[in-house]
Amino acid sequence: MTTTTDTTTATTVLEASGVTMRFGGLTAVKGVDLKVNAGEIVGLIGPNGAGKTTFFNCLTGLYVPTEGTVSYKGTVLPPKPHLVTSAGIARTFQNIRLFHNMTVLENVLVGRHTRTKEGLWSALLRGPGFKKAEAASEARAMELLEFIGLEKKAQHLAKNLPYGEQRKLEIARALASDPGLILLDEPTAGMNPQETRAAEELIFAIRDMGIAVLVIEHDMRFIFNLCDRVACLVQGEKLIEGTAAEVQGDERVVAAYLGEPFEGDPSAAPAAEVAEVEAAEVEAAEVAEVEAAEVEAAEEHAEAEAEAEAPAEADADAEPEPDAEPAAAPDSTTSTDGEAK
Ligand SMILES: Nc1ncnc2c1ncn2[C@@H]1O[C@H](COP(=O)(O)OP(=O)(O)OP(=O)(O)O)[C@@H](O)[C@H]1O
DSSP, rough: OOOOOHHHHHHHOEEEEEEEEEEETTTEEEEEEEEEEETTEEEEEEEESSSSHHHHHHTTSSOSEEEEEEEEETTEOOHHHHHHHHHTTTOOOOOOOOOTTHHHHHHHHHHTTOOOOOOOHHHHTTTTHHHHHHHHHHHHHHHHHHHHHHHTTTTTTTTGOOOOHHHHHHHHHOOOOSEEEEEEESSSTTOHHHHHHHHHHHHHHHHHHOOOOEEOOHHHHHHHHHOOOEHHHHHHEEEEEEEEHHTHHHHHHHHIIOOOOOOOOOOGOOHHHHHHHHHHHHHHHHHHHHHHHHHHHHHHHHHHHHHHHHHHHHHHTTTTOTOOOOOOOOTTTTEEEEBOO
């Protein structure tokens, strides 16, 4: 494992230590350590089945890790989803989990319930305290819808939103719990390139709001553009953690996961591949140079031969014919075949 970023001085928001998750005989996550600092966007990559979602589930209390601990801002979290959410960690899911028959606004309001202090009786009696809290929640939910660009669709049913907007709505619902850290599980899955670019901007804006981000994604261009640090899981273990440049240039990552450079990004090519291409280019340039020299030599030779033949032909042409004028001597107006122009 390689850790290249100095994380000791920054404020640690999330700290996973030695997280292991076993399902019977299968170890899906093996002794993973990971820190996310305030103001950071950290990426989690790895091939299918590497344990990324299982690790997220351990962080958010959906799974009780077989070993290890998860701390948020220095406090060890109990493995209970509602306690993790109220501590300050929100998440989205790989498969969108919205309330499809509720409106867009209602979906965001559901995300606010951990921050609403009004109890059951207050809600049932709809007293002034409840009404005030409800109005504040709605105002915050509308702010979030504006933030993701869905305020005009507040009263639409969630199920009627296009896929990309459903993903954004899930993010707004997660933000509604006022988290200090958001975990995004494949936020661009199924998105077109424009939607993916918009999601990238949205995540930068979330970071700028002061919320740290941990994101799982298979889209390497997206991850390497977005993240301050990237960790790569392979077969449940952390293979490497570092900057985007360090991770995408690591041959073990390339071998285990990337396979090929992502389209259009030459810097993603593994070093060996780059060297091979460069060597082939040098070789091709040398061959072209030799060929050019050969062609030049052949042309010079042909010219010399033509020049050598030209006076003889001119002489032959100059053979006096009966009553003919003597032929002109070859000069600039005479072609190599001796014909006058
Ligand atoms: N609840 C479970 N019970 C048994 N095995 C599980 C369970 N959840 C995950 N696994 C197994 O754990 C391993 C890791 O799965 P996980 O979904 O975490 O991988 P992943 O890296 O998120 O994959 P992908 O990129 O395809 O989403 C897989 O072999 C998977 O089959």
